[in-house]
Amino acid sequence: MSHSTTSSHALPDQFFSNYRSDRPFRTLLNLYQKDKKYIGLSMFFYIIKHSPEWIRPLIIANIIDIISSPNTHSLSELWFNGAFLAFSIIQNTPTHYLHIRFLSTATHSMEYNLRSAITRQLQYLSIGFHQHRNSGAIQNKLLRDVEAVALLTNQLFQYLPSSILTIVIAIIITAFRAPEFLMFFLGTIPVAVTLIRYFRVPIRSRNSVFRQQMESTSAYLIEMLKLIPITRAHGVEEAEIHRTEQRLQTLKEASIKLDLINALANSASWVSLRSFNLICLLTSAWLAYTGKWGISVGDVVLLTGYFDSITGSVVQILGVLPQIGKGFEALSSIGEVLECPDVEHNHGKTPVQHLKGEFSFESVCYVYPESQQQIAIIDFSLQVKPGETIAIVGPSGAGKSTLLNLIIGFLRPTSGKIKLDRQDMNDLDLRTYRQFLSVVSQETILFEGTVRENILYGKNTVSEQRLKQVVQESNADEFIQNLPHGLQTQIGENGVKLSGGQRQRIAIARALIRDPRVLILDEATSSLDTVSESLIQEALDRLVQNRTTFIVAHRLSTVRKADRIVVLEQGKIIEVGSHEKLLKNQGLFAILHALQT
Numbered sequence: 001m002s003h004s005t006t007s008s009h010a011l012p013d014q015f016f017s018n019y020r021s022d023r024p025f026r027t028l029l030n031l032y033q034k035d036k037k038y039i040g041l042s043m044f045f046y047i048i049k050h051s052p053e054w055i056r057p058l059i060i061a062n063i064i065d066i067i068s069s070p071n072t073h074s075l076s077e078l079w080f081n082g083a084f085l086a087f088s089i090i091q092n093t094p095t096h097y098l099h100i101r102f103l104s105t106a107t108h109s110m111e112y113n114l115r116s117a118i119t120r121q122l123q124y125l126s127i128g129f130h131q132h133r134n135s136g137a138i139q140n141k142l143l144r145d146v147e148a149v150a151l152l153t154n155q156l157f158q159y160l161p162s163s164i165l166t167i168v169i170a171i172i173i174t175a176f177r178a179p180e181f182l183m184f185f186l187g188t189i190p191v192a193v194t195l196i197r198y199f200r201v202p203i204r205s206r207n208s209v210f211r212q213q214m215e216s217t218s219a220y221l222i223e224m225l226k227l228i229p230i231t232r233a234h235g236v237e238e239a240e241i242h243r244t245e246q247r248l249q250t251l252k253e254a255s256i257k258l259d260l261i262n263a264l265a266n267s268a269s270w271v272s273l274r275s276f277n278l279i280c281l282l283t284s285a286w287l288a289y290t291g292k293w294g295i296s297v298g299d300v301v302l303l304t305g306y307f308d309s310i311t312g313s314v315v316q317i318l319g320v321l322p323q324i325g326k327g328f329e330a331l332s333s334i335g336e337v338l339e340c341p342d343v344e345h346n347h348g349k350t351p352v353q354h355l356k357g358e359f360s361f362e363s364v365c366y367v368y369p370e371s372q373q374q375i376a377i378i379d380f381s382l383q384v385k386p387g388e389t390i391a392i393v394g395p396s397g398a399g400k401s402t403l404l405n406l407i408i409g410f411l412r413p414t415s416g417k418i419k420l421d422r423q424d425m426n427d428l429d430l431r432t433y434r435q436f437l438s439v440v441s442q443e444t445i446l447f448e449g450t451v452r453e454n455i456l457y458g459k460n461t462v463s464e465q466r467l468k469q470v471v472q473e474s475n476a477d478e479f480i481q482n483l484p485h486g487l488q489t490q491i492g493e494n495g496v497k498l499s500g501g502q503r504q505r506i507a508i509a510r511a512l513i514r515d516p517r518v519l520i521l522d523e524a525t526s527s528l529d530t531v532s533e534s535l536i537q538e539a540l541d542r543l544v545q546n547r548t549t550f551i552v553a554h555r556l557s558t559v560r561k562a563d564r565i566v567v568l569e570q571g572k573i574i575e576v577g578s579h580e581k582l583l584k585n586q587g588l589f590a591i592l593h594a595l596q597t
């Protein structure tokens with residue numbers, strides 16, 4: 001256990017410091033740091049497994065020379081050449097197996113490491129990052145882009161080296177048997193280089209456009225799925241279908257453009273290199289026919305065979321270029337997450353060991369970086385004693401959610417200070433602070449799992465007795481008992497569906513089990529039936545006891561019970577006081593109150 005914790009902590013640092021999407025090749029090698037021996041072994045077995053491709057033209061040329069001049073060659077030479085080729089063919093089975101085994105180990109470990117590093121980074125990136133990125137786009141990076149990097153590995157460490165090796169071997173053997181023909185082979189180099197230079201930039205840019213389209217379409221589709229109940233309820237299905245089709249059309253156009261450039265690159269290379277091949281065949285055949293340069297029939301077969309391998313390899317190199325472009329694009333897409341500096345910095349800050357729950361807000365201001373012209377929280381000052389319940393009320397857009405996010409530490413004051421037990425929150429390790437904090441938000445997010453797992457969420461050392469007590473205190477025992485398997489009932493997409501009130505009671509139990517010192521309640525605005533409402537209110541009353549609580553309150557009963565009510569308007573505190581005092585004030589609170597009653 002301790003081992004896995006240390007290694008998983010060590011992993012991302014190594015990735016983050018080495019991950020540079022402006023240096024994709026080096027980054028790729030770094031991703032294989034731990035598994036480079038597997039890559040090496042896999043390449044070694046690939047070369048051996050592939051050897052019949054290089055040996056065959058030589059053996060066939062030998063055999064043709066043997067049979068075309070039986071007087072100078074013995075039959076045993078024929079059998080020897082045959083046996084050699086047979087051996088090189090049979091060895092393919094074990095070497096192919098070993099090649100795949102090592103390659104698969106290396107690429108799948110890399111995929112695992114990369115996905116784990118992305119997940120870790122996502123967990124540490126600021127809430128602001130997540131608010132601005134769509135989950136569909138991130139999902140795409142985690143799944144498709146990592147897959148594209150694994151494919152890139154296959155291209156770079158398998159096809160590319162073997163193609164280069166094929167070319168080198170063909171050149172060496174030709175240099176021995178018919179050195180004059182080397183110039184044909186060398187002639188292919190400028191052609192290949194020109195083709196690569198010509199197509200590299202458009203292939204890369206179309207890949208990039210395609211990738212961005214793919215990301216935004218995934219994001220869009222996820223949103224469309226979430227919206228289906230609202231779409232149907234408003235009867236705007238056709239408009240939604242039309243909107244989706246427009247997106248799909250743009251994606252289709254980007255895919256076609258990418259395919260077309262790839263097709264052009266492939267066919268241009270194929271035609272030019274095959275033309276060279278034809279010239280080589282005709283020239284060597286003419287030389288053999290006229291008996292010049294001492295070219296034998298076997299030599300014609302050998303030269304055309306190797307020229308075939310060379311052109312095949314060059315075509316393969318050009319063919320993998322688009323894949324390589326796609327892989328490098330995926331590396332830079334992943335870099336958008338791994339290289340993002342917007343992480344919460346807790347390293348080296350004071351850990352919170354105990355918490356009383358005293359808050360002191362000193363002239364806190366907050367401005368969202370995206371809307372500088374408007375100040376969301378203005379000069380907010382308030383002293384909160386441990387155990388106090390503060391209700392925050394105010395019209396929509398007054399800054400209530402912003403204030404809660406400042407208290408959780410998701411946002412840092414633009415100016416001013418928030419002190420927690422007299423220490424500036426900026427100096428504290430917020431992860432340790434949040435272990436003393438529970439949040440019950442408007443929308444209860446439950447995950448696929450049992451009721452029990454949803455309540456315990458990350459708190460697995462709780463005794464059975466404590467769990468039962470918490471379930472009772474949150475008024476959830478009755479409905480849980482009526483579920484088919486009680487606490488073990490599966491909920492979420494494939495399980496039992498819970499009502500809004502039931503979900504809220506699970507959220508209350510989830511908060512209670514953590515026994516927090518600070519509680520944040522973002523009350524749901526949706527109206528519940530009176531029974532659920534009173535059950536939830538009762539559970540909430542137990543929950544807030546002896547804890548510093550901040551509630552964005554909508555229910556009158558909650559507001560009435562709060563020790564103090566803070567009334568916000570356009571980011572400013574305009575009133576603070578008890579329920580009675582504020583009613584007497586005849587200010588904004590009294591107006592809001594009158595509207596509700």
Ligand SMILES: Nc1ncnc2c1ncn2[C@@H]1O[C@H](COP(=O)(O)OP(=O)(O)OP(=O)(O)O)[C@@H](O)[C@H]1O
Nearest residue numbers: 131368370371376395396397398399400401402403
């Ligand atoms: N992520 C954001 N980027 C830019 N501006 C924001 C962001 N979130 C909120 N704001 C702005 O900050 C102000 C305060 O918003 P906030 O969400 O805190 O209000 P609220 O009182 O919680 O509103 P509501 O009751 O409607 O939820 C608003 O003017 C809002 O437009």
